[in-house]
Each structure stands twice: as structure tokens, then as C-alpha cells.
Amino acid sequence: MKIICIGRNYVDHAKELKNPIPEKPIFFIKPDTALLRDNVFYIPPFSNEIHYELELVVKIKKVGKCINRKFAHKYYDEVSLGLDLTARDLQRECKEKGLPWEISKGFDSSAPIGEWLQKANLSTMDFTLVKNGETVQEGNPSQMLFDIDTLIEYVSQYITLKKGDLLFTGTPKGVGLMTKGDYFEAFLEGEKLINLKVK
Numbered sequence: 576m577k578i579i580c581i582g583r584n585y586v587d588h589a590k591e592l593k594n595p596i597p598e599k600p601i602f603f604i605k606p607d608t609a610l611l612r613d614n615v616f617y618i619p620p621f622s623n624e625i626h627y628e629l630e631l632v633v634k635i636k637k638v639g640k641c642i643n644r645k646f647a648h649k650y651y652d653e654v655s656l657g658l659d660l661t662a663r664d665l666q667r668e669c670k671e672k673g674l675p676w677e678i679s680k681g682f683d684s685s686a687p688i689g690e691w692l693q694k695a696n697l698s699t700m701d702f703t704l705v706k707n708g709e710t711v712q713e714g715n716p717s718q719m720l721f722d723i724d725t726l727i728e729y730v731s732q733y734i735t736l737k738k739g740d741l742l743f744t745g746t747p748k749g750v751g752l753m754t755k756g757d758y759f760e761a762f763l764e765g766e767k768l769i770n771l772k773v774k
Contacts, residue, residue, distance in 0.1 A: 576739040578605035584745025600729045609686040622662035625753045628746035629704040629712045632657040635740040642731040647724035654694045656761040660685040689768030705760040714747035
């Protein structure tokens, strides 16, 4: 199982981090050790700036390579929410030195994941992240630069997708700092999928 993450797939998020708007999808990989199914995240000692990024996630259900977009919908039928946790200080340092920045994205437990639901009409599925009782992120797949089927088509040109692979589809604006004592809840169409305590 691998975790494939899409970057800068919402215009407002790219702007809030002062990044250029991509002309084609950007993706990177997290290892399977990044997956966190528990409801507690421990801030690692190597970063003072862990940021949360809420994302819609789909689970690949069969092997596919060079998938045509018109068939992409047949490769997933479960959807959830996940947090792409980022050590922003490490990422910034890597970018400044022109280095790869997997160290800032792929560390252990950097991909908390929620309960799985059967997909419905994804273009109408609102999702929200609540931090300590306050809504900090809101998104909808209709706001994506590249929709899910386009992402599957693009990624599968380079990487064979396998059953159980997870596709994190990008985050809307509103990313921010995690601190000890924070409590996060993530909702998809009003249904709570994630409860996360930060320690």
C-alpha cells in the first residue's frame, strides 16, 4: 500500500502559501508507515511547526496502469478524509536548499485517516475541519483544479496503482499550526470521520 498525495490542487491554498498555480498535477508519496488510524498524534521532536492539511481521500480498489480518465471512476468506490501533516519548518529548509522534501511529509503518523464511506456524488460532498470547536478548513471537490478522475489518469501514467493505495487529493485554504492540546474533528457531509487529539 502506498499513499499518493496531490499538491496545490486548490487555487486558494496555493495562493496562501505563495506558490504558483500548477498547469498539471503535482504529486508525492508518503510511505505506509505514515498512516495513522489512532485518534492521537504525538508532535515529533524534530519539528516546531507541524501544519494540518485536510484532504478528501479515495481508496483504489484494483490494479491499474495508464488508466483512461473515462474509466477512472471504476477504480475506487470508497471515500474518506485524511490529514496530510507537514513539518513546515523542514519543508521550508529543504526548498531553500533545493532538496527533496519527503522528510517533511513522509514521517511516521503524518497521514491520519478517517472512517471509510461508499462514494456518492463527489462533486457535492462538502468537508470541513474543526480545530478546538472552530471551523478552520472547508472544501468541496468541485473546487479542485484537477478532479479525481483526472488525477487517477495522470498518476497512473507514471506509477501503477494497486488495490489499497490511497489518493490524497489536495487541501483547500486554511492550513495552520498544530500544538499540543489541540483537538481536531473532520466532517464529510456532516458525518464525523476523524477525531484527533494532539499530544
